[in-house]
Amino acid sequence: MVDRLKRGPWKPEEDKKLLAYIQQHGHGSWRLVPKKAGLQRCGKSCRLRWTNYLRPDIKRGKFTLQEERTIIQLHALLGNRWSAIASHLPNRTDNEIKNYWNTHLKKRLTTMGIDPVTHKPLKHTLRSVAADPKDVSKLSHIAQWESTRLEAEARLVRESRLLREIDERNSNKSNTSTPSDILAATSDEILKKMPTTFAPPRCFDILKAWESRLFFSKNKERSYHRDRTFNDTSINGDGEARASLSFGFTGSTTDTTAELSYMTAPSSRTNGGSPLRFDEIFENWDGGSDDLFSEQVFSTRLMEAEINPAICNDHQDIGNHTERGICDVQYEVNRNHCNGGI
C-alpha cells in the first residue's frame, strides 16, 4: 500500500514532531525530513511550515508603523520581491509580508490615492474622489513628493548596486591586470550600463522634491523665498552621498536660516527602518511654533493619520530617526533673532 501524503493545515502534534526533529538534527535535505521525522508530509510542506511558522526567530503579531513604512518604501523600490523586502525586516517572513501587503497596505495606498503598483498618484482619484480642490492639491503635492523621492531612491539603489558589482568583479580579477586595465574595463562597463542621458547628482532629486513641498507651503505668515540655494553633492568613502538645500524665511519675530540635508546611509548602518518623511516636518512647521526646531522635536504626521486622526500627535525626537532607516535625513536650523524682522 502506498502512503498518501497529508495536506492541509498542520496539527500541533505534527508541528511538535517537525520542531523536535529539526532542533535535534537540523533540516539537512528537506526531502528526507518528513521520513526521518515520521511525518506524512512532503519535504516542501515541511520546509514551508518551518520557514513560515515554526522557526524560533519569527516575530509574530501586528506590524509596527516603522515596519509598515519600510514595507511601503521597499515595495516602491523592489516591487513584489517579497523575500528581498523580508531581508530588511528582521524576523518577518516573506509570506507574512506578502499577506500583509495584499490585505492591508495595498488597500490603504489606494485609499490615499496612490497606485499600489506604481506608487504614483491615481489620476482618476485626484479628479473624482477628492471633491474639494484643496484636498486635490494636497493629495497631488504629497503624491508628487513621494513619487519623486522614490524614483531618486530607486536610482540610488540601482547605481550603488552597479558600482558594487563592478567593484567586486574587479577585486576578483587576476593580479596580472594593471590598474589601467581595470580602469579601462570599469569605465567601459559603466558607460555600457549607465543611462545614456546625464544623471544629475543623486540627492538633488530628493531635495527638489522637498523644495517643492516647502515652497508650496500653506503658511502665509512666513516667507520662504530668501537665500535659497542648493549645495553640492558629495560622496565619501563609506558610500554616503549628501546634498543640502539652504534657505531662509522671515517670521513675525525671527529671521531664520535653515539647511536641509539629505544623506544616504552606507549599508552597514541600515537596519530595516525607514527614512523620515520631510513632508511630515513641513506639515507641522506650517502650523507650529519656531521653538519646534530649537527643541529638535516635531510632530510626525503619519501616513495613517490620513484615516486615523487619533495618531496625529505622536511626538518623536529627530535623533531617533537619524539612527535608523535606509536613508538618513538630517536638518540643521540656525536662528538669528532680529528684533522684529529684517
Add this chain to the structure above:
DNA sequence: AACGTCGGCAACCGCTCGTGT
C-alpha cells in the same frame, strides 16, 4: 439563531534558478 459575506492568513502550486553529475 441561522445564514451569507468578507477579510485574514496558512498552505499549496507552479515556475525559476542554482548546483551537481
Add this chain to the structure above:
DNA sequence: CACACGAGCGGTTGCCGACGT
C-alpha cells in the same frame, strides 16, 4: 552541454473566524 534534483520565490487558493443582516 544537458539533464536531474533541490530549494526558493511569487501568485493563488481555500479554510476559518468575525461581522452584518
